Amino acid sequence: MYGDHLDDKFFESQKAISGREKIWQELDINKPRKKPYKTYWLFLLGSGIALLLTGYLYSKYSSSQTENEKLEIRYAGLLEQYNTLSESYDKLNNQIATTKINKETVTDMQPQPSIEREVVIEYVDKIINRTDTVFIGVEPKIVYEDRVIRDTVYLDRIVEIQAEVITASTKEPENKVKRRGEELIFHLENRTKDSGGQE
Amino acid sequence: MREKELIKKCLEKDKAGQKALFDLKYRLIYKIAYRYLNDHQEAEDVVLQAFNNIFLHLEKFEPKEVGSFNNWITKITINQAYKNLRSKNLIDYVGSASDLDHVQVEDNVPFESKWTEQINEIIKSMPVGYKTIFLMNAVECYSHQTISELLGISRNTSKSQMLKARKYIHARLKVTNNG
Numbered sequence: 001m002y003g004d005h006l007d008d009k010f011f012e013s014q015k016a017i018s019g020r021e022k023i024w025q026e027l028d029i030n031k032p033r034k035k036p037y038k039t040y041w042l043f044l045l046g047s048g049i050a051l052l053l054t055g056y057l058y059s060k061y062s063s064s065q066t067e068n069e070k071l072e073i074r075y076a077g078l079l080e081q082y083n084t085l086s087e088s089y090d091k092l093n094n095q096i097a098t099t100k101i102n103k104e105t106v107t108d109m110q111p112q113p114s115i116e117r118e119v120v121i122e123y124v125d126k127i128i129n130r131t132d133t134v135f136i137g138v139e140p141k142i143v144y145e146d147r148v149i150r151d152t153v154y155l156d157r158i159v160e161i162q163a164e165v166i167t168a169s170t171k172e173p174e175n176k177v178k179r180r181g182e183e184l185i186f187h188l189e190n191r192t193k194d195s196g197g198q199e
Numbered sequence: 200m201r202e203k204e205l206i207k208k209c210l211e212k213d214k215a216g217q218k219a220l221f222d223l224k225y226r227l228i229y230k231i232a233y234r235y236l237n238d239h240q241e242a243e244d245v246v247l248q249a250f251n252n253i254f255l256h257l258e259k260f261e262p263k264e265v266g267s268f269n270n271w272i273t274k275i276t277i278n279q280a281y282k283n284l285r286s287k288n289l290i291d292y293v294g295s296a297s298d299l300d301h302v303q304v305e306d307n308v309p310f311e312s313k314w315t316e317q318i319n320e321i322i323k324s325m326p327v328g329y330k331t332i333f334l335m336n337a338v339e340c341y342s343h344q345t346i347s348e349l350l351g352i353s354r355n356t357s358k359s360q361m362l363k364a365r366k367y368i369h370a371r372l373k374v375t376n377n378g
Binding site for chain 2: 006011019020022023024026027028029
């Protein structure tokens with residue numbers, strides 16, 4: 001067959017043997033993993049990561065920009081609202097001030113109610129039987145009259161208080177009043193004198 | 200049997216098995232490569248590439264019958280040799296074959312053993328286009344269909360190239376014998 005002239009002599013020659021060994025050594029299965037492949041993959045990986053990072057940063061930047069724009073629009077809205085509210089606040093303050101002034105004027109114009117307190121002692125005749133002496137006692141009833149004067153309307157209010165308290169406060173002369181129990185008894189003499197001879 | 204065991208060892212990435220298979224098939228592959236290229240350096244390149252492909256795709260090989268492994272590695276080697284030739288633009292199927300038009304190819308010419316050496320020399324001197332088709336058809340016994348599939352050419356191209364190769368050999372043989 002054609003080509004078969006490459007006989008055993010050829011394949012056993014030193015040149016052919018060394019050529020064969022060279023081919024065997026150069027086969028991919030006998031070569032260690034090439035570093036460039038590793039570097040290539042590392043480079044690809046690095047590029048991929050860089051690309052992803054760039055994309056992420058860009059998207060974040062653009063989103064933050066959009067967010068900033070939104071915030072600016074919101075800020076402008078709030079500012080406008082604030083201005084409107086502060087105008088309203090000023091108006092209300094003015095109105096309050098005006099109202100206060102008006103109120104004070106009205107209050108000044110109104111007559112102030114005055115309360116006068118008078119102490120009136122009314123004397124009530126009372127017959128007290130005591131063994132063989134007849135006493136005509138007079139029971140004092142102290143009546144306070146508060147007069148509230150407002151324009152032309154007078155309101156009378158009667159306040160009853162305990163006699164002894166009044167006694168202390170009114171400082172009646174002691175010689176005219178004698179205390180007996182809870183009653184105040186006037187001597188007939190004095191009473192007669194005061195009332196013009198009534199027995 | 201030994202071949203099967205070696206293939207198995209190669210599939211297991213056994214270094215000794217790979218070396219044994221390499222040694223076993225080296226001569227066959229080298230001869231095929233040299234047959235197509237006529238150059239030891241080129242043949243060595245093709246052998247290297249062919250063995251790389253064989254070891255790389257060994258798991259795809261499906262043993263069907265005796266000798267199928269040899270057929271498989273022969274195809275790989277021819278393919279590699281053809282790629283090598285084509286990369287160097289050495290293949291020209293059109294060729295300057297006008298001088299062969301007048302040559303009459305006679306069938307059933309008895310082969311004489313004394314022509315062997317002459318035919319080998321004639322094949323060596325043959326243009327690459329003819330030679331590739333001639334070797335594949337006449338030596339490897341590939342059909343024109345297989346050749347067309349392997350080389351990516353039409354079946355008619357393969358046939359016409361074969362005819363030209365035969366005419367070339369006839370013409371050279373006549374010249375040699377007449378001279």
